[in-house]
Amino acid sequence: MKYRFFLLSLCLIFLLGLCASVNAKEKAADSQKETAAAKDDAIPEAPENGTLEEYKEYIEKLNEAFRNKARIMINVAQANHVSFRSEEFSKPFNSMAKEYMDRIFQATDKALLLKDVSDKDCEELVNRKIQLLQALAQINNDGEDAFTAELEALADQLRKIGKTKLAENIEGKLLQNKIIGYVRSGDVKNFSKIAAEIDEKVEKAGKDITPPLAVQAMIIVLGAKDLKEYKAPEDRQAKYLKALSEASDPEVQKLAFQLESAIRRAEGEKRFKEVLGNEFKFGGTFTDGSEYKAEDYAGKVVLIDFWATWCGPCCDELPNVKKMYKAYHDKGFEVIGVSLDDPDKAEKNLNTFLKFNDIPWKQMYDKKAVVPGEKNKDGKPVTVSEYYAINSIPCPILIGKDGKVISLNARDIELKEQLVKIYGEVKGLDDDDEDADDEDDQAADEAIPDVPENGTLADYKEYVKKVNDMLDKKTKHMVRQAKKNGVDPLSEEYANSWNEMGTKYYSLMEKAVDKAILLKDISDEEFDALYVMKLQLIQILTQLSNKKVDTFKAKTLAFIEQLRKMGKEELAKDLENIILRVKMHEYVESKNVEEFAKAALEVDERVKNAGKDITPDLAQTAILTVMGASELPEYKAPEGRTDNYLKALAEASNPEVQKYVDVLKTVINQKDEE
Numbered sequence: 001m002k003y004r005f006f007l008l009s010l011c012l013i014f015l016l017g018l019c020a021s022v023n024a025k026e027k028a029a030d031s032q033k034e035t036a037a038a039k040d041d042a043i044p045e046a047p048e049n050g051t052l053e054e055y056k057e058y059i060e061k062l063n064e065a066f067r068n069k070a071r072i073m074i075n076v077a078q079a080n081h082v083s084f085r086s087e088e089f090s091k092p093f094n095s096m097a098k099e100y101m102d103r104i105f106q107a108t109d110k111a112l113l114l115k116d117v118s119d120k121d122c123e124e125l126v127n128r129k130i131q132l133l134q135a136l137a138q139i140n141n142d143g144e145d146a147f148t149a150e151l152e153a154l155a156d157q158l159r160k161i162g163k164t165k166l167a168e169n170i171e172g173k174l175l176q177n178k179i180i181g182y183v184r185s186g187d188v189k190n191f192s193k194i195a196a197e198i199d200e201k202v203e204k205a206g207k208d209i210t211p212p213l214a215v216q217a218m219i220i221v222l223g224a225k226d227l228k229e230y231k232a233p234e235d236r237q238a239k240y241l242k243a244l245s246e247a248s249d250p251e252v253q254k255l256a257f258q259l260e261s262a263i264r265r266a267e268g269e270k271r272f273k274e275v276l277g278n279e280f281k282f283g284g285t286f287t288d289g290s291e292y293k294a295e296d297y298a299g300k301v302v303l304i305d306f307w308a309t310w311c312g313p314c315c316d317e318l319p320n321v322k323k324m325y326k327a328y329h330d331k332g333f334e335v336i337g338v339s340l341d342d343p344d345k346a347e348k349n350l351n352t353f354l355k356f357n358d359i360p361w362k363q364m365y366d367k368k369a370v371v372p373g374e375k376n377k378d379g380k381p382v383t384v385s386e387y388y389a390i391n392s393i394p395c396p397i398l399i400g401k402d403g404k405v406i407s408l409n410a411r412d413i414e415l416k417e418q419l420v421k422i423y424g425e426v427k428g429l430d431d432d433d434e435d436a437d438d439e440d441d442q443a444a445d446e447a448i449p450d451v452p453e454n455g456t457l458a459d460y461k462e463y464v465k466k467v468n469d470m471l472d473k474k475t476k477h478m479v480r481q482a483k484k485n486g487v488d489p490l491s492e493e494y495a496n497s498w499n500e501m502g503t504k505y506y507s508l509m510e511k512a513v514d515k516a517i518l519l520k521d522i523s524d525e526e527f528d529a530l531y532v533m534k535l536q537l538i539q540i541l542t543q544l545s546n547k548k549v550d551t552f553k554a555k556t557l558a559f560i561e562q563l564r565k566m567g568k569e570e571l572a573k574d575l576e577n578i579i580l581r582v583k584m585h586e587y588v589e590s591k592n593v594e595e596f597a598k599a600a601l602e603v604d605e606r607v608k609n610a611g612k613d614i615t616p617d618l619a620q621t622a623i624l625t626v627m628g629a630s631e632l633p634e635y636k637a638p639e640g641r642t643d644n645y646l647k648a649l650a651e652a653s654n655p656e657v658q659k660y661v662d663v664l665k666t667v668i669n670q671k672d673e674e
Helices: 004-016 024-040 052-079 087-112 119-139 143-160 164-185 188-208 211-226 236-245 250-274 312-331 347-356 412-423 429-443 457-484 492-517 524-544 548-565 569-589 593-613 616-630 641-650 660-673
Strands: 301-307 333-339 362-365 369-375 381-383 395-399 405-407
Touching: 052 087, 052 119, 087 119, 087 143, 119 143, 119 164, 143 164, 164 188, 164 211, 188 211, 188 236, 211 236, 211 250, 236 250, 250 660, 301 312, 301 412, 312 333, 312 412, 347 524, 395 412, 405 412, 457 492, 492 524, 524 548, 548 569, 569 593, 569 616, 593 616, 593 641, 616 641, 616 660, 641 660
Parallel strands: 301 333, 333 362
Antiparallel strands: 301 395, 369 381, 395 405
C-alpha cells in the first residue's frame, strides 16, 4: 500500500506525544488537590495469614496505587516546572516508590511460603519481585550491590521450598550480571576465567543447553567484542551458534537467531566506528536505474546522506545541504541520498517529495545501496546499512578527495566547516544569510493572505508555498527577537507563542490543500502529492494542539469521510487502521478493559483474514495489541494469539512484514519477564 512508511511514522510520532496531551493550566489547577489526596492515602498492611489470591490481589492493588501516586507527582512537577532529574522531585518520589516496593516484597515472600503454590504462580510472583528489585536498584545509591544480595537471598529461599528450576534461573541472572560487570569494568582476567567456564558448560550441555546458559553464552560473545585486550577463541562464536540452533529447547533456538543478529549488529557498529579515516565501502543502483561508479566521484568530496522523507531531522537539514551544494558543487562537492523510504510502497511519495523540494542530487534506495563483493549466507548482496549497522537517521557521511571518511556526522555547521577547510570560503555565502535575515524581518509585519475561493491547482500550491515561506521567515524573526530580549527560544513562553502562530499558518495551508484535493481532473501524481501534504499537516497540527487525541481523531476521521466520497476506499482503510491503534492506546491509558478487548478481537479477525497478505500497517497494529494487553492485568488474552501473530508475520509475502517478527518476539519476551 502506498505511503506505508509515512503513515507508520505519523502514528508512532503521535503515540509518543499522547502522554503530553493534558493542558498544563488544567494540571496546575488540580495539582494541589491531587497532592493532598496522595498524602492522605496510607499504604495498607499485607494480610497476615492470607490466601494466594488475597496476596495477589493486595500486590495488584498496591501496584495500581503506586501508578496513581506516580502520575499525580509527575503532574504536579510538570505544573510547577520542576525537573524530574532534580532532587526536589527525585527524593520524595524515590522514597514513595521504596515504601510501596517494600510492602509488595513482604506480601510476595508470604505468598511464596504458602503450601501448594503452583509452579506457574510461583514464577509469576518471582518475576514480579525481580522486576521491582531492578527498579529499586535504579533508585538506591547502593543499587547494584543491594540487587545482587536480594537475588541471592531469593534464590536461597526458592531452593528451600523446592523450586530448584526457578532458583537456577535467578542464579543464571546473577552470573549474567557478573559477566556484564567484568565487561563494563574492563576486567579481562576475570572475564577470561568465566568465559572458559561457559565454554565448558556449553560443550557438556550439548542439545540440552538451557535458556539461562544460552543467554550467558550470548553475553560472552558480545562482551568479548567490547574488550579490546581480550582474545577470544576463533571457533567460539561458531560453536555457540551451532549449540543454540541445534538445542532441543525451542526457546534456546529463538536465542540463536537473536545472537546471530546481535553479532552482525556488533560487527557493523565496530566497522562504522573504525571507518573514520578509511575507505567507505559503497555501491549500488540509483533510482534512475544507473549504476554507481566510483570513478565518477574520484577526487571529489562526497556526502552520502542516509535519510527518509518521514524523518523530521533529515528534512530539517535539507536546506543546509542544498545551500552547501549550491556553493561548492562547481568546486567538486557531490551529494548522494540513500533513502530509507520503501521502494515498493512509497516510490511516488519519494519522487513527489524530491520534486516539490527541488532536490538536485542523485538518490538510491537503502535496499539498493550495497557493499561491492560482500554476500550474506544466502548469497545475496549485503546492504551498506547492514554492513555498517546504520540503524538511525539522519546519518550524513562525508568522504574526502582521497576517498576516505572525514566525518560521520556532517550536519549543520560541521558540514560547512569541513567544506571551508577543503575548498576555502565562498564569496557571498554569509552575505546570503544577512540578506535572508533582512527579508525575515520585513516579512514579520506582512499580513497572511486569504485562501483562494475558486482557485486552480497551481493557485493552491502557490498559496501553500507562500504561507509556508512566510511562517519560516517569521519563525527566524521570532528567534532573533527572543535572543535580543534575553528569552530562551526553547522556553515555554516562546513555545506557546510559536504554537499559536504555527497553528494559524498551518490551518490555512490545510484549508488550501482540502480545496485542491476536491478539484476535478487532477492527475494521480498530483493527488498523491496533495494526499501526502494533507497527512503532514494533520501530523503537525496534532503536535501543536493541547488536545492531541481529539485533534488527531477529528481531523483524520473527517479526511477518511472525504476520501470515501471520492472513491479512495483503500486509502480510507489505511487511515482507519491508524485510528484503531490510537483508540487502543487510549483504552490502555484509561484502563478500559472491555473496549480494549473488543478492539483486540477486531485485530485478531483482520490478521486471520489477511493470511499471507498481512500488511506492515496491520503488523504494527498486532504488535500494539500485544503491548497493550501486557499493560492491562485484568485483561485475559485468548490463548495462542501471540503464536498466531508470529506465524502470520513470519509467513507474510511482504518482506517488510517479516522484519516485524523480531520486534514482536522482543515484546513477547518483555511481557514474559514481567
